Amino acid sequence: MSIKSYTICQTAPRRWREPAFGTLCLLAMVSTPAFAAGTPAGTDITNQVTVGYSVGSVQQTAATASATVTVDRKVNMTVTRTDTASVVVAPLQQRAVTTFRLDNLSNDTLDFALSATQLGNGATSAFGPGTDSFDATIVGIFLDNGNGTYDDGTDAQVTYLDEVAADANRVLFVVANIPDGRVTGDIATVRLTATAAAGGAANTQGAVLTQTAGANTAGVDTVFADGAGSGDSANDGQFGVINDYRVSAAALTVSKTSTVVSDPVNTTTNPKIIPGAIVQFCVAVSNAAGGATASGLTVSAQVASDMTYVANSIRLNGTVVSGVCQDDGTAGGTFNAGVASGTLNDLTAGSTLTLVYQAEVK
Known part of the structure; x- marks a missing residue:
C-alpha cells in the first residue's frame, strides 16, 4: 500500500472596498492499496484526508478525517495430480499410491477438509485410454512428511489439512488396495477433493466456510474465487481432481x-x-x-x-x-x-x- 498527497489551493478574488478572502488549500492523503492479490484478509487499510487553509494569510490548524476498510477473505485453491501417467498396479497389490498437491491461493491461512472417493464404472479416466472399470479399496489419505515420497508408517493419515498459510502447498497421497481378479488394462479412478475451512486454531479443523451473502460488511467477508475442478463447480469453496490406478497383470x-x-x-x-x-x-x-x-x-x-x-x-x-x-x-x-x-x-x-x-x- 502507498500513500500519495495532493495539494489544491485557490485564493478568492478581491472585491471593491472588501478585504481579501483567505487562501484555502486542500491536502488529500489518499492511500492506494497494493494490487497484489495476496493482501492478507483482515488487514485494515486506512485512507486519510487533511484540509489545510489560511485566513488573512494566517495558516490555520488543518482539519483531518479518515476512513478505514478491512480486506475480506478471498478463498481460492487448486488440487493437482503430480503423477504424469496412471499408477501401474497388480492384482492383490497392497497400499498402491497416487500423488496429489494442494495449493492455497487464498489471502488467508485456511484448513482444508479432505475426501477420497471412487468414480463409478464407465467414468472417464484421468489419463486414458479406457474408463473406470473397478473399485480399489481406499486405505486413506496421507500427508507427505516433506520428502515428496510416500513413506508407509511415517507419513501421517489425515482427514484435513491444518493451518495452510496463504501461497503454501501440501503434498498428499491417496493409498488403496487392489482386489484380486483384475486383468491388464482395468482402471480404478479416484478423486481427491479439498473443501475450504476456517483456519486460526491449530490441530483442530475449522468450520467449513460459506460465502458471505449480500452487501459488504464491516468485518471480514468471505468470497469464493476457486475454479471448477472434478465433481465441483467454480466459486463453491471446493476443488477436486482425479487420478488412475491401471492394472498390469500377468495372465x-x-x-x-x-x-x-x-x-x-x-x-x-x-x-x-x-x-x-x-x-x-x-x-x-x-x-x-x-x-x-x-x-x-x-x-x-x-x-x-x-x-x-x-x-x-x-x-x-x-x-x-x-x-x-x-x-x-x-x-x-x-x-x-x-x-x-x-x-x-x-x-x-x-x-x-x-x-x-x-x-x-x-
Whole structure:
C-alpha cells in the first residue's frame, strides 16, 4: 500500500472596498492499496484526508478525517495430480499410491477438509485410454512428511489439512488396495477433493466456510474465487481432481505333460508305462502376451504314491518349442514329502518356462 498527497489551493478574488478572502488549500492523503492479490484478509487499510487553509494569510490548524476498510477473505485453491501417467498396479497389490498437491491461493491461512472417493464404472479416466472399470479399496489419505515420497508408517493419515498459510502447498497421497481378479488394462479412478475451512486454531479443523451473502460488511467477508475442478463447480469453496490406478497383470496358464522315457522290457524303443518304467513329467508355465512380468514363480508338483521320484532329476527354466517340452533346463529344485518343487526365473509376457522331473512306476 502507498500513500500519495495532493495539494489544491485557490485564493478568492478581491472585491471593491472588501478585504481579501483567505487562501484555502486542500491536502488529500489518499492511500492506494497494493494490487497484489495476496493482501492478507483482515488487514485494515486506512485512507486519510487533511484540509489545510489560511485566513488573512494566517495558516490555520488543518482539519483531518479518515476512513478505514478491512480486506475480506478471498478463498481460492487448486488440487493437482503430480503423477504424469496412471499408477501401474497388480492384482492383490497392497497400499498402491497416487500423488496429489494442494495449493492455497487464498489471502488467508485456511484448513482444508479432505475426501477420497471412487468414480463409478464407465467414468472417464484421468489419463486414458479406457474408463473406470473397478473399485480399489481406499486405505486413506496421507500427508507427505516433506520428502515428496510416500513413506508407509511415517507419513501421517489425515482427514484435513491444518493451518495452510496463504501461497503454501501440501503434498498428499491417496493409498488403496487392489482386489484380486483384475486383468491388464482395468482402471480404478479416484478423486481427491479439498473443501475450504476456517483456519486460526491449530490441530483442530475449522468450520467449513460459506460465502458471505449480500452487501459488504464491516468485518471480514468471505468470497469464493476457486475454479471448477472434478465433481465441483467454480466459486463453491471446493476443488477436486482425479487420478488412475491401471492394472498390469500377468495372465498365467499351467500345463502338465508326460513322456515315457524307458521301460524294463522295451528300454527306450517304444516304451510303455509298465512297472519299472521311467516317466518324465513337464510342468510348463506360460505368461500371455501384453501382460506384466511374473516374478517369484514357485512350482510344486505332487509325485503320485504309485510312483517313485528319480533322484536329482529336476530341471528348471527349460523351454517349450512347438508345444513340445524341451529337456534343456538346469539342475536344481528339491524333492520333499512326495513333492518335486523349484523356483523359475522371472517370466516375461509371451514366454514359457518349465520344471521337468522323472518318476518310476512302482
